[in-house]
Amino acid sequence: MSAADPVGSLSRRRLLVGAGALGLLSACGGGGGGSTTAPPPAPGAPGAFPLTVEHSKGATEIASAPQRVVTVGFSDQDPVLAMGVRPVAVTDWYGDHPHATWPWAQDELGDAQPAVLNRGAFTGTPDYRYEEIAALAPDLIVGLYTSMDDTQFQTLSRIAPTVGPPAGYPEWGAPWQEYTRLAGRALGAPERAEELIAGIDAQLAATRAAHPEFAGRTAVVAERFEPGSSFVRSPGDPRSQLVTALGFTIPPEIVEVAGELDGGTLSDERMALLDRDVLIWNTGFSPEVRAQVEAAPLYSQLQVVRDGRAVFVDDPLVSAAWTWGTVLSLPTVIDALAGQLAGALA
Structure with missing residues (x-):
């Protein structure tokens, strides 16, 4: 995938981590713009936290309902918003829409104004700007539709608990249901995730029948x-x-x-x-x-x-x-x- 070809093959490029990336956390630069105030409390089910979420990079413990979620995957704002959580920052993929959020997700975004990471800088390779992410003071980092090696995961985890892509699938190859379920588990809303999946599955079944x-x-x-x-x-x-x-x-x-x-x-x-x-x-x-x-x-x-x-x-x-x-x-x-x-x- 390239900047000129925004929907090309993500998997054809290998990720490179600059030497000394772990040291970036000692200096925090400015955020990506937008609101950095805490959003309304996350709508996790009562008693859902603490919880442990398993993903492709291991298991992550989330002690309490996240208040400041940063999404670093190219489309992660969608499943997070679908769980009723408004991130304090999202990552730009492509398209020129307010807060890197397309029309189908604007209702869920509401009046939130998340910072936008990597705005207009898409190259097909994830670019985790650790200083900007750290400056946002997240209490959860979500990286589902992305590629993430061990060093990148460890670096992000030094900033905040981090959830990586779904386990058991090739890079970029998990079904949409699994991205949804993983977001639901991480945000304490697994029942909400299953309800949304069931609704779309019903729409697909009706379309097949027709x-x-x-x-x-x-x-x-x-x-x-x-x-x-x-x-x-x-x-x-x-x-x-x-x-x-x-x-x-x-x-x-x-x-x-x-x-x-x-x-x-x-x-x-x-x-x-x-x-x-x-x-x-x-x-x-x-x-x-x-x-x-x-x-x-x-x-x-x-x-x-x-x-x-x-x-x-x-x-x-x-x-x-x-x-x-x-x-x-x-x-x-x-x-x-x-x-x-x-x-x-x-």
Whole structure:
């Protein structure tokens, strides 16, 4: 993923930790702007704390209901807000929205004004600015949709108790349900997490029932970041996860291209691998690439294209909600995506 390609492969870059990162905590610089006053008390269930949360970096003890939560994952503000907790700081991913919070989460944000870390500085590699984080005086750091090595986790944990990504999944590859559950456990609201998950699962089940034609059909989720190649999403990527939740399957050949990452690059000479029951292009972040896709020499020869079964998700909000794939964004995209796919298969 690059700054110019905000939804490209996060996993293709390895994280580098600067020498002496552990020493940064001795000097605290200014925060990322915005409000640093304590938000209303966290709505954890009575008696929920103290608690211990397990994650990919180990186990973290949280002594009391957090009052000053900082999120360092690219989409972590969504599951945290969904639990009724307003962070004092969030991390910018992409898009120019108030407080790095997209429209689908603005109601949950309310009048809070969290500081924004890394505003406009997205490169595809997490950049934990320890001095800025420490200056916010957090009592909990949440890093779910991110990558975090042991040194980074230890450094963050010296600032405040830190919850890392879900255990048992590749980087960036946990289902949205697991990010939601982990946020719920960390914030003392596991029942709230399960209620929200059940609501979206019910919406997905109703959509599958309304569209039995989706069942068992093959689909490929593709994006375009540079001329001459496409990027195909693995089954573990949030975009593909939603497609499979609607009833489609991701072909094994695409799984091989992606490997253990969130996706893989496919040269235009291999475009035949895109010829499936439906081909879904995520282009809302850069609608102009559609012309580039359609100009590729082999593209017009694909049967899926000739039959009109290629779909371009070019609405910026729908595309972003699909890309984020969170407990708050998914309700925005399910019906819109299902409608486009039904039209393509009609």
